[in-house]
Amino acid sequence: MTGTHPDRAGGRGPGIIAVLGAFVLNGALLGSWAPRVPALAAQIGADEGALGLSLLGASVGMIAASILAGRLCAAFGARVVMTVSGVAGSAMLPALGLARSPATLGLLLIVLGAMVGVMDVAMNVSGVTATRRTGRAIMPLFHAAFSFGTLAGSVGAAVAAGQGLAPSRHFVIVAVICGGVTVGIARWIPVEELLRVPAESGRAGRAPFRRPALWLLGGVALCASIAEGAAADWSALFGVQERGLSEATGALIYSCFSITMACTRLCGEAIQRRWGAPRMLIGGAAIGGLGLATAVMAPSPALTFAGFAVAGVGLAYASPVVMELSGEAGRRTDGGGGEREVAFATTIAYSGFLLGPPMVGGVAELTSLPVALGAVAVLVLLIGPLTLAAGTFRRRELSSAEESAANPARGRAIRRKMG
Template identity: 60%
Template sequence: MRSAIVAVLGIFALNGVVFGSWAPRVPALAAQIGAEEGALGLSLLGASIGMIASALLSGSLCARYGAKVMVLISAIAGCVVLPVLGLATSPLQLGLVLVVLGVTVGALDVAMNIAAVTAIRQSGRAIMPVFHAFFSIGGLIGALGAAGAAALALNPLRHLSIVAVIGTAMAIWFARRIPVEDLKPQAAHTGPKKSLVQRPVLWLLGFIALCSSVAEGASVDWSAFFGVHERGIGEASAALIYAGFSICMAIARLLGERIETRWGSQRMLIGGSTIGALGLFIAVLVPAPAFTYIGFALAGMGLAYGFPVALELAGAVGRRADGGGGERELGFVTTIAYSGFLLGPPMIGGIASVTSLPVALGVAAVIAWAMAPLTLLANRARRREQQTRQQAVETATT
């Protein structure tokens, strides 16, 4: 079981490396295609569009072919597509390549989370936040590699080709050890079968993940800008705001198993959303620059659990009597969550342009806190669904 957990951790890290490798090279890619901010922004939307398009379908494919197969295919496909970014010569070409890359990353994201749910079930350990911590660590490794490549004046094609070769080798090595569930042929839910869109618990879990992604995206995209333009912090020092946010998020996720085991997923989500909202409020309401660092560090700690725990619970509510299932449910929740990464940045930017950036980040704080009541509603919907299923079982056996 230990090798299976290590394999899933490795795949999470690989996904982070892929993302962390190309995102910091955006300035070089912009110069390569001669794009200004507006055209570049439209090109970058391609990644989010591809991720949303693939998430729901990926859940069904994992249910049919298994997460192990989908992890291998999507990871290798992502590594193959990655260097193609270095061949783009126009904003349209860059956007189309990012759509394809987004499809592979979205498919891998769903497949690796399904593999993580399998590892959790087989090991009996609440380690979903730990898996997501390794995604953050992978992103940091990818970003450091990108910084090194830029310092050595490697163009994106050469740099991303090196990442692709290493990533492909990692994908093949780790995918072979991904855990596989031993499903019974007749596995199915007992009782009346509902479509995914008819299950309130899935919508609520999706909105929890959505709120988490919007608040996290606002912190990632605007923290340094906020430090420079609202608190008078220098650009180099402002970059440390995001660094502190990311490090605190990674540490909180690494400690997630211990916290979830002691407090449970519901208290974990409610406490995390409260701390995340408090951190953002501190950053925007206290004018001292030191509290900007403190506020975003708290936000990183609090927002660490929303997305991974929502996905863990989505897998749990889709579990069948044979111990399998949850693939389609996890894909459904992920699709809703991804819309937050697509809509969040322009929404925060739009609010900031009409009012101010502190007000916009205050809205992000409210969205972060909204995970608390959504968690209570999701727990109630989950219990109601379990009662309905149990009644159906009792009716069928009498």
């Protein structure tokens, strides 16, 4: 093919800035409503169990939409998918402030979750595209932008709560800003050329659900998402109920979590270059588990803030590294591909947001909220062994691909055996 597709230039300069903007917006949508959970709970008159079921709606929507998001990106391009879902998600946010029952809140969160989920896959696909074009490990930088977005959203939520601003009015302001910026950056979002290439053999041509390495990478994302969801959905309520903080101060716990996560991700390229992805994930698991355990076990409000801050450091690299490795696992010989694999990992990660709210809420109702969050700390520690197992299967896949190239007949036999 001759010439240069106009979108190919989007991997640098304005393209990278646009992808950063998309991650910020996605984080802002999440960070704006999650810290207002105490106000929403009071508004709908829900206890911990009912609230957990309502929050389940966002994860249901995310999972249902992310299953199809990879195909949508492959068919229409990440730019179109990101723009449509970003605008729709912004428009849905104010409706949360109108909910007056747990059922209504849950239904509204299903729709909002679907839009945020599609946008999440699209921006990660664009991030993988930009990473390939620059040749740099900049996925942590993009995810740092997401953390800064959640920080901006959570700080705004804390200010709104402190000023006594109702969730409905607060969410309208956020929706106007996010929707407008989404439209403004859309033209710069980089997308791969939508080439129609023959089906490939080998690891890039296999269905994601038939690849153990992708399941294990998804498991890493699952554990991390449960912990991130717990921090987003329950940290403010934990501060209010267990540490006697005001709603405004309790909302700042998640802000601390987001700040440390964002700052740690800014260093991701240098750390990945020096230590490699597996060590980033294993070390982060140990740090994250220790941070959450400290937050829930130490009775001091200051140590609660410090514990969630340390947890943000430990969990910083899980999601960006998993998305980068998943996208690379699906790369085609023409340089494109990876949409299915990114969507697959995202879907598993969203299962954590699906399992997290009812798990934490249910365990909290049976025991206590500190015990529930302590269980989340144990899950974080599982990231280490999952990372080691994923590395083993990745090496097997690479070995199989190399043998397939050297001996096609033998390669076909191996692929039939592997399914």
